[in-house]
Amino acid sequence: MFQTVTKIELWLFCEILTYLPNTAHVAGQSDQEHKVQNTLKASVTFEGVGLHSGQSARLVINPAAAGHGIVFKRTDIALGNTLVPALWDHVERTALCTRLVNSAGVSVSTVEHVMAALAGCGVHNALIEIDGPEVPILDGSSAEFVRGIMGQGTHRLATPVSAIQVLKPVTVEKDGATATLLPCDRLMIEFHIDFDEQAIGRQSRILDLRNGAFVRELCDSRTFCRRVDVENMQANGLALGGVPGENAIVFDGSRVESGEGLRHSDEPVRHKMLDALGDLALAGGPLLGRYVGDRAGHALTNTLLRELFATPGAMRRVDCDLAMTARLPGQGLVRSEIPHPSRRVA
Numbered sequence: 586m587f588q589t590v591t592k593i594e595l596w597l598f599c600e601i602l603t604y605l606p607n608t609a610h611v612a613g614q615s616d617q618e619h620k621v622q623n624t625l626k627a628s629v630t631f632e633g634v635g636l637h638s639g640q641s642a643r644l645v646i647n648p649a650a651a652g653h654g655i656v657f658k659r660t661d662i663a664l665g666n667t668l669v670p671a672l673w674d675h676v677e678r679t680a681l682c683t684r685l686v687n688s689a690g691v692s693v694s695t696v697e698h699v700m701a702a703l704a705g706c707g708v709h710n711a712l713i714e715i716d717g718p719e720v721p722i723l724d725g726s727s728a729e730f731v732r733g734i735m736g737q738g739t740h741r742l743a744t745p746v747s748a749i750q751v752l753k754p755v756t757v758e759k760d761g762a763t764a765t766l767l768p769c770d771r772l773m774i775e776f777h778i779d780f781d782e783q784a785i786g787r788q789s790r791i792l793d794l795r796n797g798a799f800v801r802e803l804c805d806s807r808t809f810c811r812r813v814d815v816e817n818m819q820a821n822g823l824a825l826g827g828v829p830g831e832n833a834i835v836f837d838g839s840r841v842e843s844g845e846g847l848r849h850s851d852e853p854v855r856h857k858m859l860d861a862l863g864d865l866a867l868a869g870g871p872l873l874g875r876y877v878g879d880r881a882g883h884a885l886t887n888t889l890l891r892e893l894f895a896t897p898g899a900m901r902r903v904d905c906d907l908a909m910t911a912r913l914p915g916q917g918l919v920r921s922e923i924p925h926p927s928r929r930v931a
């Protein structure tokens with residue numbers, strides 16, 4: 586009950602913000618300032634092993650034109666359609682990661698961390714070449730992708746960003762987990778988790794994604810699992826590239842196998858928020874709405890997007906004016922705020 590009231594209150598708060606006077610055109614602001622579809626200034630390359638397949642891959646994020654969106658290209662496949670759009674209706678299997686597949690059956694797995702990095706850095710257009718079936722897991726977070734993207738810098742394409750504005754609440758539920766989208770004038774992510782593992786327990790966090798918050802607060806939080814799940818996953822051909830402490834945190838009761846220690850005391854819930862941002866980035870444009878995940882995973886967030894697009898009147902596409910543009914996650918990034926790789930709290 587408490588949670589329900591809280592959500593309604595927050596929704597009303599966001600509703601009020603949504604209808605505040607539009608401040609897009611004030612003295613001294615150019616008509617061009619809101620035209621900020623971005624791409625990268627130059628290509629950036631990442632190499633590493635896939636968490637689930639254990640296969641090595643080289644991934645290159647290349648600049649692309651306005652309106653291109655984010656598209657993967659499998660360079661190890663010579664024939665047929667090797668382009669895989671990073672869109673919600675191309676998601677096939679979502680048990681432990683997000684896998685995209687095109688009409689020819691060509692797929693790319695574990696796209697969520699690079700998608701979160703692109704969304705968090707405000708990159709709207711890119712062609713991502715990859716010579717294997719799975720995105721490299723790197724350190725298990727989005728931090729290396731963010732460092733690479735911000736190191737190269739972004740290039741403005743003089744075209745307004747087409748955002749997806751949530752107009753009315755949409756909720757999906759499965760096995761006691763829920764995922765909800767509420768109207769809000771910016772992207773906010775709220776997440777709640779509850780694990781039996783003492784070292785995780787109950788964790789909750791709410792984040793306003795404006796002003797580079799993703800880079801500061803979420804991008805270095807690593808993927809995690811429970812020790813009891815590791816053997817189970819590997820018996821099912823998953824997590825073959827997982828190395829506790831190197832690219833994943835493993836929780837075992839009150840024990841934490843993470844090599845360097847935790848980067849945040851609530852690193853697991855922050856990683857779930859990172860995953861949510863990556864999965865929401867498959868909407869096909871930045872979301873203006875409030876996401877609330879309660880023990881949700883990749884599958885449920887994808888089901889939520891499907892529900893959003895299937896529900897009449899639940900969303901609309903809108904070209905961002907200056908005020909909307911200022912609230913997008915990629916605005917206000919500061920390179921010095923990328924977390925240092927050695928940061929740890931425990």
Ligand SMILES: [Zn+2]
Nearest residue numbers: 697808856860
């Ligand atoms: Zn993840």
